[in-house]
Amino acid sequence: MVTFTSFPPPQTSASHGRVKHHPDVEDDVAMDLDYEELSGSGSRLTCPGDYITSSQAFMRGHGTYVENEEVIASVAGTVERVNKLVTVRAIRTRYNPEVGDLVVGRITEVQPKRWKVDANSRQDAVLMLSSVNLPGGIQRRKLESDELQMRTFFEEGDLLVAEVQAFFSDGAMSLHTRSLKYGKLRNGQIVTVPPILVRRLKSHFISLPCGVDLILGLNGYIWVSKHVKENDQEGEEGFDAEAVYSNQNDDIDYATRVAISRVTNIIRVLAAHFVPLTDTILLEAYEWVVDQELGTKEILLDETGELFVAALTGGRE
Structure with a gap:
């Protein structure tokens, strides 16, 4: 079978x-x-x-x-x-604001009782005349004479740092500069990076030991400037309006100019390699560049940038 x-x-x-x-x-x-x-x-x-x-x-x-x-x-x-x-x-997206965010912007238009501000968002932000510091104390009432002198405070092209206060019905940001740590920016230059790379930190005001101050705007605008002592920012009532709203830059020595350019190029290289920006990574990056004795232009070379980013990311893993 x-x-x-x-x-x-x-x-x-x-x-x-x-x-x-x-x-x-x-x-x-x-x-x-x-x-x-x-x-x-x-x-x-x-x-x-x-x-x-x-x-x-x-x-x-x-x-x-x-x-x-x-x-x-x-x-x-x-x-x-x-x-x-x-x-x-x-990777490429507009900034989505939240109340309390620190942003760096540029004045685009002066309107009655308000300024329009480019904050890298879907539409221009609004800075009301009632939301800024004016001479004579921050609590005083805004007068018609203040409205006539709005261009003495901010005019087209001025850079400023502000905080997101609220939103209008159309979704536009409402900003305020009611603190002396906010206001007009001088003595530096701006760098633009994708907003996704700026992480939320305890403080977005960073002072590097090389005499350079950083303001990491959550909207992707970063301000790199000469170091300002904290004592010069105290005393909000009866502050010197000419100094706060001045359009004239201070004298900056050659070493500080080199340091500002070096930090600016470091940020550009990190952004090009999509490295998130924090106070720790920026400090480590500057120390590495100083140890390697790299010039300002050498930082932007492709080979140097790859070694630079590899050294930073390898040390953090």
Whole structure:
């Protein structure tokens, strides 16, 4: 009597080149792999259409969509995870303001009782005349004479640092400069970086040991200037309006000018390599440049920039 024995079917690989595991352990293994990939210390860059993780292990957030039970990136940016929520923050995007944010802006227009300010957002911000410091004390009432002299305080092209106070019905920011740490900016230069690179810190006013002050605007505008002593900023009532609203820069010595240019180029290199900007990384970057005795122009060289960023990121891992 002849009997026929059935052989087990040959094993086939899963789609997309992935290895199939036992149904009881497949989800756990996939989740572990995804956690390892998404929990790295560095930011993971992704492009539109790139696979991020499994939709069964994570929930999709902004900048993603689900296809074939997979979370796919819909924009180019960095992958961020909060618990099981995965989002992609776009690299190129306008600044989304929040109340209390510190921003650096430029006056674009002088209007009745207000200034229009370019703050790198979707629309110009508004600085009301009632929201600034005026001579004679910060609590006094704004008079018609103040409105006639608005250009003596801010005029087109002036740079300032301010705080987001509120929002109008159309979504425009309302700014204020009711503190002497805010107001007109002088004795420096501005650098523009993607807003995503500026992290929220305890203080966005940074003083480097080289005699340079930094103001990290959350809107992506960074102000690099000559160091100002804290004693010169005290005494808000009866302050010297001519000094606060002056358009004349102070005399800056050659060493300070070189330091300002060096810090500016460091920020440009870090932004070009998509390195988040914090007080710690900026201090480490400046110390590295000084140790290597690099000139101001040498920092911008491609080879130097790659070594520079590799040294910083390697030291932080």
